[in-house]
Amino acid sequence: MIRILVTRPEPGASRTARRLEARGFQPIVLPLTETTALPVEASVFPAAVAVAVTSANAVRHAPKALIAALAALPCHAVGKRTAETCRAAGFTSVSEGPGDAQALAGVISNEFAGKEMVYLCGRVRLPAFEERLAAAGIRFHAVETYDTARLACSDQEIVARFSNKPIDAVLVYSARAAEALSPLIRRPALRGLFETAEFLALSARVAKALAEVGGQKVRIASQPDEDALLALLSLPR
Template identity: 35%
Template sequence: MSRPLLILRPEPGASRTVRAAATLRLDAIAVPLFAVEPLHWFPPDPVRFDAVMFTSANAVRAAGNGLARYGALPVYAVGTATAEAARQSGFSYVREGPGDAAGLTAMLEGDGVLRVLHFCGAHRRESAAPGLMIERTTVYESATIDRPEGLDDALEQAPLALLHSPRTAERFATLVDGLGRARAAIPIAAISAAAVAAAGPGWARTEAAATPDDAALLALAARLCER
């Protein structure tokens, strides 16, 4: 018998992870802790940039039709899901990164890109990139859901919690403590070492995925959730 997975990322990513878990014959419960909300943004002049950068598929979706004016620029996307979202939005030249922002900026520097327009969310962790001029345009925010529906019931099932970001890890720890649940009863699988650190101590088990992407996180979960 295996543990269920507790998916905490916002939609539509939560449903995508649930479907991917099902292909691995894993049961998953989605209880998003945040809701993605598009923001009004002012479009910078595309002639000022050599490339566009996306570190989240949410940014592609939130920016919407305004991206059309940047269609002639090459796109650097953090990973597979973000690259696919960029292609679907109409970009023809898309470079797929290794799954994390640091690796993506290293790719940009390696390609000799100098001026980058980064479409991003209001909450982000910025990587140092001294060789790049990065202008950030905020197109969405992940708003906190004060009382995530079904979280307490989900914790009753002794799930393995999947943490897709450091911010999710921090919020989940706060909610678990607030509900009076014991951290020692909950194992967690995190997308990165930073997310493990953000969750804090006291969990039944903590481990980070081999690479910072959903496929690696689910592979780790498949191993950890087996009792």
């Protein structure tokens, strides 16, 4: 059975593991990062005409009072999974974006140039999305609802999780997780577990962060979503 390492944080990791099992793969769940809620006040933004969300975690960790205050505004989510999370949280009008933050920024810039909006986000994020909004003259309030941190794992824990057997592929969802993989794979006790593995990246940005890890073994999903990432598992290695 093909053994697949899932590196994303929970609760997504367990959800992905179930999808892999349904397809006949053997998942090994080893989250390399975790997300935690930040203290956020339920502020009022009277001039805001819309909400932007580039990560489901931004909504998942947001206080209910904040979501309630924003729920009636049009919500622009980066992709399918984030849109589903926004709807479940209570947003009444949710638009599903193209799956990429910069592409979403382009859509928003065309529609809301010169206006004001709220951006639900994490503390760790790339500046490109906000730079694109600012260039369009959009005034935005970046509300940081969560933080992302690396998880520490001992050699013994990882060897036990892998049943001391090598894995065939690694699913990598973020640059943060990719950066955590590099020192992990270089540990002498763990090198043999990754020797024959290929690394499947959610996007070109994630693949770039994997450059020192997988070399020619890195493949990139055709779209920045999990369906496209898992589709790589059905292609010839």
